[in-house]
Amino acid sequence: MAIPMTTLRRAPNGDWFARKGIPKDVRESYKAAYGVSQEERFRRPASMPLGRAKQELRDWDASVTARIEALRAKANGHGQSLTHREAVGLVGQWYSWFVKKHEEEPGPALGWEMMSDELEGVYSQFGVSQEEMDDPDWEPSPAIQRHLRAMLSSFAEVPRFLGLNNITLTEEATALFLDTLHDEFLTALDTLRRRSERDYTPDRTPERFPAYEPKRISGLTVWSAFEAWVKERKPGNATVNRWRAVFLDLQRHWGERDIASITEEDARAWKDTLVTESRSAQVAKDVWLRAAGIVFGWAKDNKKITANPFDGVTIAVPKASPKLREREFNDDEWPIILKATLNPPAPRMNRFKAAARRWVPWLCAYTGARPGEMTQLRAEDVRQDKSGFYFLRITPEAGTVKGGVAREVPLHPHIIEQGFLDYVQSVGSGPLFYDPNGARTERHDPTNPTRAPWIIARNKLAEWVRDLGVTDPNISPSHAWRHTFKRRAARAGIEKRIRWAICGHSSKEVGDEYERPTLQDMAVELNKFPRFELDCR
Secondary structure, eight states: OOOOOOOOEEOTTSOEEEEEEOOGGGHHHHHHHHSOSSEEEEEEOTTSOHHHHHHHHHHHHHHHHHHHHHHHHHHTTOSBOOOHHHHHHHHHHHHHHHHHHHHSSOOOHHHHHHHHHHHHHHHHHTTOOHHHHHSTTOOOOHHHHHHHHHHHHHHTTHHHHHHHTTOOBOHHHHHHHHHHHHHHHHHHHHHHHHHHTTOOOOOOGGGGSOOOOOOOOSOOOHHHHHHHHHHHHOOOHHHHHHHHHHHHHHHHHHTTOOGGGOOHHHHHHHHTTOOBTTBOHHHIIIIIIHHHHHHHHHHHHTTSOSSOTTTTOOOOOOOOOOOOSOSSOOTTTHHHHHHHHTSOOOTTOOHHHHHHHHHHHHHHHHHOOOHHHHHTOBGGGEEEOTTSOEEEEEOTTTSOOGGGOOEEEEOOHHHHHTTHHHHHHHHOSSBSSSOTTSOOOOOOOTTSOOOOHHHHHHHHHHHHHHHHTOOOTTSOTTTHHHHHHHHHHHHTTOOHHHHHHHHTOOOSOGGGGGGOOOHHHHHHHHTTSOOOOOOOO
């Protein structure tokens, strides 16, 4: 059962405000533990900056969600147990986290003293004298224990700490952790009181805690999580191949650690390694962080972890570089490519590779299609309409199409005049621009799929174009045909809905769906498109 993220709003008086409903299945136990059953409420003063309010909302939301997930885990008998040593080690981890969180801005010392007094005052509230507490055989009653544990959980921000560290404890382990925490919490309060009084002498307390080694409770490493995600979601090969590098890097970074032990701090530390000389902040954010966040989000949705450590983790992207030129070809660039298509191929060149160089640039130039959509074409995808004109069927049956939607595009007469249909007829059936019987590397690993032959053909074509001399890094010499087509079509007076339909762009306007042009409409309009005339002297 998913727990939706809350929405930040302005209250009538201007304060930042949000609500989070408590799911029905944990309301009774939530009320027993935290005093409310229907909803938790978040409120911050109107003067707080938006960015700060959003950050505090995320922290608050994560804390409430962690409480809910922990209660569910206990109800279902899930969660990890703790030995005495593990409890002490986990308290040590909490101690360092809590002190570090507050010592930069500790506030007045009185606040920490009052919290300590309130905790110690529980015993007097229950009528326990100091003499009784000094008796080595004395033990607090169950009622006192419940009260102390609830107060400690709130004061020490235990749900937030456990949520950030993806730790879900059994009921017995929670009790042991809170009982172990009691004295160390008073020590932490004393440390923060000293910080409030400008005493920042080194704190030796963390040195006496044993290291806490999180247990493997999800059963997944980052790599096996990626494998499981690929198996279930079945993404496209291009996505798998691109994300593979991300998870290989994560595997090097975290090894065989269980993903349930990976914290937000761990995620941020990895994030800080991503921007390099060869990897921009934009790529690190849009590809690397996004890939990690999606797979860990899948693990959370499948109850493998209680929180996604990548939630809220991002990378600041610098202001975009100045735009130095348009993304279409200049008039001195496209002739270089189209002239080269007319050169005879090398004697030993594969006929499919030669055909790709001869025809794909012209097809892109007159259709605005993506290069990969053309290199995957089959002879049976070139068809004749009943009214006489020829057209291409661009379909995911032949490879991949962005959005997974097939479309039909008329062929410009200039391509037909050059003999393209003769080449299609010579092939008969099957791929036009790669050898269907060529040697293939067989792989059965879903996380390392074989690169499709039409992708290899597309990439080799791009290398060839760069070698021709179209080297400006501010354009993509393959994708630039798309921009060139749309701009030339606009200048030729071809209406927008026709241009978008030919290129396979979709409109966000619902009404445009009712005005989709027919193939015949596109064929008529394409006759307006100016020819790419070459001076071959």
